Amino acid sequence: MTSLRQGRFVAPIIGILWLLVIATTVAVAMSFATGAAFRPALAGSVLIGAGLGVAALAVGNVWALIGGGTVAAFLLTLAGFGAVQVGEGVGLGGILLASVLTGIGAGWPLHSMLDGHPVGDLTRHEFEEVVIRFLTGFGYVFFTAIVVIPFYVMVMTSLKSQQALLANPLDFTVDLGAGWDLFRSYRELFQDFHFGSYLWTSFYVSVLTVLITLLFSVPGAYAVARLRFTGRAAFSRSILLIYMVPMIVVALPIYIAYSVTGLRNTILGIVLIYPVTTIPVSLYMLQGYFRGLPSEVEDAGLMDGLSRLQVIWKITLPLSLPALASVSLYVFMIAWNEFLLAFMLLDDPSKFTLTRGVAMLNSSEVPRQHLMAGAVIATVPIMVLFLGLEKFMTRGLTAGSVKG
Amino acid sequence: MTAAVPPKGTGPLARREARLAWGLLFPTIFSVAAVIILPLMSIFWISFKPIELADLRPPAPVVRESLRGRPAAAGDMAEVEYRLRNSSQQEVISGVTLSDAWPPGVTLVGDLPEGCDLTGQKLFCDFGDIDPGFSDRFRVEVQVGQAFFDWGGDPEDSEPVVTGSAQNVLTNADFTLENFHRIFDGGEFWSVLGVTLAYTIFGTIGALVVGLFAAMLLNREFRGQGVLRGLYLFPYVAPVIAVAFTWVTLFDPTSGSANELFVRMGLTDTGINFFGQRPLALIMVILFEIWRYFPLSFLFILARLQSIDDDMYEAADMDGASPFQKFWYLSLPMLLGILSVLFLLRFIWTFNKFDDIFLLTGGSAGTRTLTVNVYEQAFAVSNIGAGAAVAVVIFGMLLLFSIFFFKFISREEGL
Incomplete structure (x- = not known):
């Protein structure tokens, strides 16, 4: 156990777990926002997460982490191994946005979770501190998602038409050109x-x-x-x-x-x-x-x-x-x-x-x-x-x- | 001179105070007795009654009067028709009488029906008992005189008055054990009880654990803490009907966003019927319960957490306790009191919950709890007696919980 409590093991594992959280969040958020297909992928999350986790120990600069995460996410997605994979009909802009979100969502929290911890043995305090920070970050994402999603769906569904809903239940984009007609249901x-x-x-x-x-x-x-x-x-x-x-x-x-x-x-x-x-x-x-x-x-x-x-x-x-x-x-x-x-x-x-x-x-x-x-x-x-x-x-x- | 002794018993001042207290409490006691205690007692009465939804309308004789023949001038003949029927298909109505005032100028020509009698312009009939489902017409031949046209009113304006009495199922001495037989019959009751307990236990524990997690998150000072706390209370503050229907919409098998999301993510090929298949429906209902009530436990636990003295944590830091040790050996024992009180209260209230399941599934697909069963029996099957019998069972179980609860909570809260 003690031998496993080392920065070089803990950091990648935390990184991978966090990337899975972030990839899922970004995929769900992008799907709900655009109605297109986004899904989290294991391979990309493991690659980026492990890399960023280790990097967070060594690199003290948060911007470097965010930038690195974004670039990695973008390139991997184009190569087909991204943490967030896209379906057909998602343009370059969508991929870029998803990558930036992944980069920020991964780089910044991982920095605050892991920065300053040694690559070698972690003390019990340091290890538990890392775990607690991970759980805290997960908690904020989790609770905000479960509370916001139903209310978001409630409001957005009320602004849609029946046909639009049946055609693509995920598409919550609002056609602002409709003007007051948006509030027809009301x-x-x-x-x-x-x-x-x-x-x-x-x-x-x-x-x-x-x-x-x-x-x-x-x-x-x-x-x-x-x-x-x-x-x-x-x-x-x-x-x-x-x-x-x-x-x-x-x-x-x-x-x-x-x-x-x-x-x-x-x-x-x-x-x-x-x-x-x-x-x-x-x-x-x-x-x-x-x-x-x-x-x-x-x-x-x-x-x-x-x-x-x-x-x-x-x-x-x-x-x-x-x-x-x-x-x-x-x-x-x-x-x-x-x-x-x-x-x-x-x-x-x-x-x-x-x-x-x-x-x-x-x-x-x-x-x-x-x-x-x-x-x-x-x-x-x-x-x-x-x-x-x-x-x-x-x-x-x-x-x-x-x-x- | 006698030694001063403290007064014994209640003095006039104390008596006046007690009188005032009861006076102030009277409105509360009265209204609670009328709306809670009285119905509770009547539920026992009803549970032994063979009563159906239709019996709530007591059997009554119904009569309709019409003037036929369109008299146009003095001396024309006409017919007064009375149509009498029994509104009930099961009950005999006894002592049925009819009285009606005829307009002026109308004189009797033919025979009166049996049991009828005309004094002046007042018709009085005694029909005795009428059978269930009885419906018959009585016609009286009349001649219309000039006085009628001078009067000029509508003869059908004067409603005939009918009286009659029938047995009312609610108040007669007819008792039956059929209702209890019916609800305990077969395996249904036990499956309902099992669902209720699963829902109650997992819903309560889930809400507590999730609430504890949320409280831990927010138990620190940071910017936006207030905003997040408000946000996390949303599920509880919003009307149950709004959030329940939102969940139903979100998880709809064909047009629900959740299913679409899962399909896009490659988790499933076709839509999952979240609220329509066993045992998924029960799991979803429990998740909804946790989602809706974690804010409450989180609010309480947070309040308790914030009242814990910082000194203790400082002492623990000095002794080198790690974060998990501090949680396990300091926070959790301090929270044990509020957690157990919350568990007992939430347990009882989850057990009592009706709206949530009723709105989400209507009690189908293996989610019928005892409370939903009351509604199902009374309104869907139209058997009020059986519904009342289920309510009696619920009440009995609650009494058991309450005894346990008060034994426990008196120690915890010092009530």
Whole structure:
């Protein structure tokens, strides 16, 4: 083992593994970007990877590595041994671009992984450092790819036409000359499928859910956090228990009850039920926050003659605005994304929420790009909220335990 | 003078505080009881009922009235027709009565049907019991007088009122074990249970391991760390319906980009039906679960990692610990608490998961879990009772998990 832990063995192996990662990444990225055929190849990866790995030990200059990698990739591809092989119809420009990407993607990380390490024996620290850097690089590429690809496909598919999709499912190039016609699927969704009204329904249902949830859970959370009464411990436990009940088990009796009472197919029925699914989470999150507030401030308020309710309104709530924001966002997200209840309880297309509307598009009569356009419409608002208020959202997610 | 002793029992202040607390909690308790507890109890009731989807519309007598003969002038003859039917094909409706107000100027000429009676302009009929699937017409000959035309209204505006009562499957005392027989019958239940456990266990562990990896990646300061953290949360924040349909589109056997990519790369010749064949469909569904929920575990693990004191790592550096040793002997033990809590919670929630599988495969190709089975039985097979029986089984298993969970988590979280 010790004899194998030498720069001259470790560097080429790391180089080959990394080249395989990079070649796959470049091939997938180029395929998705141009729609032409690119594929990673073992022979080229081994050649370039081993070479660059050894070179990274000896050459300290990152530009030399990148340049060398690019030239090697380009020449080998032309010779038919490239790390990224191309199919027919890929011009010289495509090959050059792929080679440059391979060169940068291989040379720069390999430099930071291997630079400064000896050709001979590596210490345990040095060896593990190299492995960890390799894993880190792999991790960034891997996670970014698995997250970005589905969303990329979602957005791009929504801009294509049915024929173009069937002709070449890989071709996501967008014909910018089409102008506004690119967004034809969206226009048709809003014109013919009432997505404007679904968007509005989803919005006000979510906002109402947030308001009702806060109205119910703030007093409850305060009581659990601050007031002493018998059964407090049991209560704060059973909150958690409640939110382990699977929705589908509850949804069946609710469906029956709503069918009998005529609440099915009404927004009222939805607004009655959404908050109850979020109150336990919200109560649990808020009571944790309330406990962290200094009770002396509240005691001072009580001494000065405020009643408990006034204390909550005038002292506790203003102090817990950040927590309220987190909880509101989290609840909004749950209500916006909710699918099961909307699917079971709403059949009338004039009363759909957005998620129910998108579910309706999943039929063989509706083209794929409409479905994806619907998915984009459902995703964008929640993403904008998330990116704009990420700090609150992340805190909400963390505090909301692991509701899913 | 007596010695001061601390008060015993609850004083008036404590009582007032407790009253206020229950008052503040009341809205929550009430709504949760109405929407969660009550349905949970009713599911037990329903699971012993021979009830089908069609039974949700209770049997009722339906009547339609029409005036035939188009009377044009005073003295014309006409016919009032009542069409009575039983909306149910199975149930007898008993005590069926009909009452209707005739417009002015309409006088009876012929015979009234049996059981009917006319007082003034009010018609009242008692039909007794009507059989399942009953449908019949009753005609009454009438003469139309001048008063009718003076009145000028539409005689069909006044709806006849029918009453009648029938057995309602939901509330009668008819019980059966048929539902449980049906779901435990044959090997199906065990295969469903096996799929559920495979999905739950691999999905949970996968999401945890991948999340741990992601947390390790982001547990360092660098430019763009915030951006990457936000990006890696996308799968969880996006609506399940959007990402599930995206996966279906991406992995479509004929027009999916993934298949096209694999064909171009020479990995396969023809399209692979990712969501349509065993056992690939189950693997894909588990991968989706991991993909969608790794952000959550990563968020928690990252939060815990960042709260670990740096001093310890410095001490470990002094002692010459290597990077892997630091991970294995320092980070992992510190993370064990959050990892086990996450495992238990995620285990239960994955077990409860319905939307994901339902949207991806609809429970076909060997991906039917218990929760999907509830829906299948209740709505696809239209047997609500059997669906409820599956729900009862789920609930029982959850109760078992919860007992275990609380034994464990109370120690971990100090709840």
